[in-house]
Amino acid sequence: MTAPSRRERLRTATVAEIKGGARRLLVDGGVEAVSLRAIARDMGMTAPAIYRYFPSLEALVGALAGDLYEELTALLEAARDGAGEDEVAQLLAMSRAFRAWSVTHPAEFGLIFGAPVPGVTTFVADCTHEDHPGARFGAVFVQPLVELWHRSPFPTPPAEVLERHLGGRLEPLRQSHGAVPMEVAWAFLSGWTRIYGLIAMEVFDQISWAMTDPEHLFELELTTFATQLDPTRPRPSTAGSDPGAGRG
Amino acid sequence: MTAPSRRERLRTATVAEIKGGARRLLVDGGVEAVSLRAIARDMGMTAPAIYRYFPSLEALVGALAGDLYEELTALLEAARDGAGEDEVAQLLAMSRAFRAWSVTHPAEFGLIFGAPVPGVTTFVADCTHEDHPGARFGAVFVQPLVELWHRSPFPTPPAEVLERHLGGRLEPLRQSHGAVPMEVAWAFLSGWTRIYGLIAMEVFDQISWAMTDPEHLFELELTTFATQLDPTRPRPSTAGSDPGAGRG
DNA sequence: CATTTGAGTGAACGCCGTTAACTATTGCAA
DNA sequence: TTGCAATAGTTAACGGCGTTCACTCAAATG
16 A cells, blocks of 8 residues: 555546536536536646546546445435434434435436436446445445334334235345345335435426425425334424424 | 418428427437437438427427327326226326336436426426426326315325425415315325336336336335225235236 | 518538547656 | 656547528418
C-alpha cells in the first residue's frame, strides 16, 4: 500500500471534476443535458480529453449512477445508526431519509430509480450479484427486518400463501442476503413497494393532480406499515405523532 | 359538421404516420431514439417537413404521450366493462390489464409514468384540471371505489387519522372527481401507490435482483388489497385462486 | 384564370459523440 | 543526465441531431 503518485493524484482529481460537472448538468437539466462537450467546456478543456478518463459518455453516466447509489446507501446507514436500537424506528428513519433525499434530488432519483438509462443499465449489469447496487441498497432495509423478525415476529399472510406466491422465486435475494425467511422477504418486498411507489409518484409528478403535500400521505403509509410490523406501537391517532411536524 | 376536405384527410393521415414512426422509434430505442430526422427518413421525407405538423420534437412527443394515455384509458375501461358488476372484480381486472400493458410496453410506460420528459411535462401542464391525463386515468379507478364504498363501505383508518393526514389536501382530486369521500380517496391513493410501485419496479428493472416472476408478487398484493376492500371475499388460500394460472 | 394557402425541399447553423493524428509534458530507467 | 515510453492534452474531421430560412410547386379558393 504505497502512497499514490503525483500522476495518480492528478488523475483522481480530474475524474472527480468530470463527475462533478456531469452531476451539475444532471441536476440542472436532466440526464439528457449531460454532454461531454459541456463538461469539458466548464473545465476549460476539449471534449476528446475526457476519453482519457471514461471510454464513453454512457460509461461516465454509469459511474455517476454508481456514486449516487453509494451516496444514498451511506445516507440511509447514517439514518439507521442515528435511530437507536428499535428496528421499526430504524426503518422509519431510513424511509424518511430516503424520501427526503429523493424529493430534494429528483434528477438523481430519476437516473437510478426511473426508466432504464443506457449507461446505468450496463453499469448495473456489470455488477456481481452480491455487489449489485440494488442488493447493497436493499440490504440496508432487509437487515433490520431480519433482526426484528427474530426478536418479535410480525404478522404476515399465511405461510402456504407466501409459499405459493413467492416460493422458489426468491433465489436472487438469497444469493445476496443469505437465507432470508420468506416472511421477511414478503415484508420487505411489500413495504419497499409502497415506499418506492409513493416516492416515485411524488418525484415523477404523478400525484399532484390528486393531492397536495404528499409527505402527509407518506407519513400515513409509514405509520400503517409500522403498526403492521409492531402492533404494540402507539396508534397513529396518539397525540404528538403528527407527521411532518418539526420538518418545515 | 361538414365532411373533411381532401386536404384535411391527407393531413390527418400524415399526422398519424408521423406519430406511428415516432412510436416505433420509441419502442425500439427509448425516448432518446425518437428523432425528427429518423421519422422523416422512414417516411421518405425530409425533417423540416414535420414542422408543418408539429412545432417541435417536444410537442410531437407530448402528443404521443397523450395518445398513450387515451390508449391505456380505453384498455382499462374495456377491462372494467368485461369484469361484471362486482366493483372489486372490476378493480382487479383493471389492475391486471394495467400491469399487462405496462410489462408489454415498457418504453411507453416509461414515457408517461417515469421521470418527467420535457415534451410530456408541457403537454400535461397544458391540460385543464378535469381533462388532466392523470385525472382521466385515475377516474377509471376512483369510480368503482366510490360505488363500492356506497354499496358496502370497506374498512379504513379512523376518520380522525385520515382527516389529519389528508384533510384539506385533496382539493385537486375533488376538482376533477367531485366530492369524493375521504375514505375513498385514501383507498385509491393507497391502493394505486402499491399497484404503481410494483409495476414501476418491474418495468424499470428494480426488482430482478431480489426475485423472479414479479407477477406472483403482484397477484399477492392484489388479493391482499381485494380482501381489505371486501372481507367476505374467499381468502387467497382458497383452491383455484392460484395467480398466474392460465396466463403463462 | 389569378391568387393565396399548404406541403415539401435544400442549405445552413450550432449543438452533440466519437475517432484519428498529432504535440507537449511527465516519469522512469539505463 | 540522457533517452524512451506513457500520459494528457490538442485540432480537425465525420456523421447525426433540432431548427430556421429561403425557396419551389401543387392544390384549393375567389
